[in-house]
Amino acid sequence: MSETIPVSTPRRQQIIATAREILEEDGPSALTMRAVADRLGIRAPSLYKHIPDKDALEHGLIEVAFDELGDAFEAARASQTDLLVAMAQAYRRFGLEHPHLYRLMTEHKLDRSRIRPGAEERAARLSIASFGGSQDTARALWAFAHGMVILELNERFPADAELDLAWQRGLAAFRTLMEKDT
Amino acid sequence: MSETIPVSTPRRQQIIATAREILEEDGPSALTMRAVADRLGIRAPSLYKHIPDKDALEHGLIEVAFDELGDAFEAARASQTDLLVAMAQAYRRFGLEHPHLYRLMTEHKLDRSRIRPGAEERAARLSIASFGGSQDTARALWAFAHGMVILELNERFPADAELDLAWQRGLAAFRTLMEKDT
DNA sequence: GTCTATATCAAGATAGAC
C-alpha cells in the first residue's frame, strides 16, 4: 500500500534544490538521502514523506537541468551574435558550469515517464529550430557538441589542446553542410 | 607495508578476462570482486594476492579495451573502402559491441599512470594519422564520433532516428573541412 | 511532518592460518 505523494509541493522543491547544491558541490557520490536530510536539518527517513525515492529526486534534478538549459538557449537565440556560435557557447557553458548536473542528465538512459512532459522537448526544440539543417544534421551536430563537452569534462583532451579551436573547426564543418542542406 | 604484485602474470590476466566477461554480460554494477572470484571458483580475498585492488582491475580492462580498439583501427586502415568511413564504422562498431567496456574507457577521467604506457596512444595515433586534417579538426571529429556512440548507447536519439544518416551527415561535414585543411 | 529504531543489503579490503 503506497502513499500518494503530490508531485509539486514547496517542501519537495526545497529538497530538490538542496540535492542540487550537494550534487554540484561534491558530486554524485555525495548525493545521499542522508546528506540531503542533514543539510535540511532533518533525518533521512523524513524525506520519504515528501518524495518517493532517490530515483524521483534525481529525475527532479534532471527536470531542473533541462529547464535551465532551455533558458540558456532562449537567451542565446536573443543574442546578436552568430546563432550557431551563440547556441554552441550556451551549451558548452552550461556543461562546464554544471558538470555533475550535465553528467546526470546525459550519462544514462532517460526514463521520460519520470520527468515533466515537455521539459526535455523544450530544450531540444529550441536548439534544433534555430538551424536550417536536416534532422540528421541536427543530430550529428548535437553529438559533436555533447562529445566536446563530455570529453572536456572528463579531461580526455591533452592538457594543452586548444578546445576553442576544435569547437571552431567543428562548427565550421557543420555550417558548410547546413548551407547545402534543405 | 604493501606487498609488491607483479604487473603481468597468467593468473592476473585470467582475473581480468573474467572481469571482462562479467562486465560485458551484466554491466558495471555486477562487476564486484566477489563475482569475479565466484566465477573463478575461489574466494574474493584470494584475488588480492594477484591484483592490488578493484581500481587496478578496472584499469586492466581499460588497457585491453584500448588494445582492441587499436586492432580495430588497424583492420579498418587496411580495408579498401573510404578511410574516413571505415574508421568511423570501426569506432561505432566497437562501442556498440562492447557498450559497458566503451563506457568504462570513456566516461571518467583516465589515470594514465595506471595503464600501460602507449595503450591509449596507439589507438589515438592510428585514428588521427589517417586524416589530413589539423589536430583541432581531429579533436572535433573524435568528439562527433564519441557523441554519436555514447548518445546511441544511452538511447538518447528518438527511437526512429536514422543514425546511419546522421553519421553520414557528420562525416560529410568533416570531410569537406579536411579537404580545405592543411 | 518529524522522530527513533531497524531491516536489509552489499561493497572493498585485511589478518592470519594452512
Added chain:
DNA sequence: GTCTATCTTGATATAGAC
C-alpha cells in the same frame, strides 16, 4: 595461493510512535 573470519563502511528504505 587459497582459505575463514572479520573489519569497516555505507547506502536505501520501512514501521510505527509522537
